[in-house]
Amino acid sequence: MFRDRQTAGRSVAALLERYRKSDAIVLAIPAGGVPVAAAIAEALGLPLQVIPVSKVLFPWTTEGGYGAVAFDGTEWIDHEAVSSYELKPSQVKQAVDEARTKVERRSARFSSGKGLAVGGKTVIVVDDGVAAGSTMRTAIAALRKHGAKRIVVAVPTGHERPVKALRKLADDIVCPDIRGGMRFAVADAYEEWRDLSDDEIEALLKR
Numbered sequence: 591m592f593r594d595r596q597t598a599g600r601s602v603a604a605l606l607e608r609y610r611k612s613d614a615i616v617l618a619i620p621a622g623g624v625p626v627a628a629a630i631a632e633a634l635g636l637p638l639q640v641i642p643v644s645k646v647l648f649p650w651t652t653e654g655g656y657g658a659v660a661f662d663g664t665e666w667i668d669h670e671a672v673s674s675y676e677l678k679p680s681q682v683k684q685a686v687d688e689a690r691t692k693v694e695r696r697s698a699r700f701s702s703g704k705g706l707a708v709g710g711k712t713v714i715v716v717d718d719g720v721a722a723g724s725t726m727r728t729a730i731a732a733l734r735k736h737g738a739k740r741i742v743v744a745v746p747t748g749h750e751r752p753v754k755a756l757r758k759l760a761d762d763i764v765c766p767d768i769r770g771g772m773r774f775a776v777a778d779a780y781e782e783w784r785d786l787s788d789d790e791i792e793a794l795l796k797r
Contacts, residue, residue: 591780595626595746595788599629602746617761619729624794645725647685647688648685649684656672657685660693663699665686685757693705712742713716718746720756721775723756727752741759743756748765
């Protein structure tokens with residue numbers, strides 16, 4: 591569907607023209623959301639900030655999650671998944687602690703986190719895709735706490751179930767590539783998709 595994250599960002603930006611040079615802020619969920627958000631912010635003439643949110647990962651994977659922790663400590667756990675996979679309380683605690691440590695590190699490095707000023711503003715929250723939706727769900731919850739006036743979810747690709755759930759939580763959602771089926775991976779929508787380091791994120795933000 592998309593050559594890379596930058597191309598995907600430009601495609602999403604074309605569907606967000608009503609926000610061009612408005613008072614909206616583009617918020618990127620690291621890591622994969624940063625190049626997408628940078629392309630959106632550049633195309634629409636909007637400011638870009640990072641909103642650190644990290645998945646609470648299953649112990650056997652570095653991608654699949656069952657919850658998330660946001661920049662202000664807000665957390666969400668899918669307790670049905672915890673029960674279904676028979677995760678122990680100690681495993682959940684360890685995964686939450688690891689996610690929180692990652693968020694704190696990125697908050698400090700990217701000058702974001704608790705200093706994020708979104709009260710009364712429209713925010714466009716960007717990631718490179720929505721698989722389970724836990725990261726975006728947690729970001730929305732945190733932004734509501736901080737008084738965001740209008741929350742727009744903007745992602746290039748997503749699975750139909752979490753996208754439908756996010757519609758009930760956000761004020762608007764833009765997702766040009768919605769997919770169904772039993773198997774879904776964000777990477778499947780991209781010709782070029784890889785993990786990004788914190789150094790690469792920082793370079794994108796500086797540019």
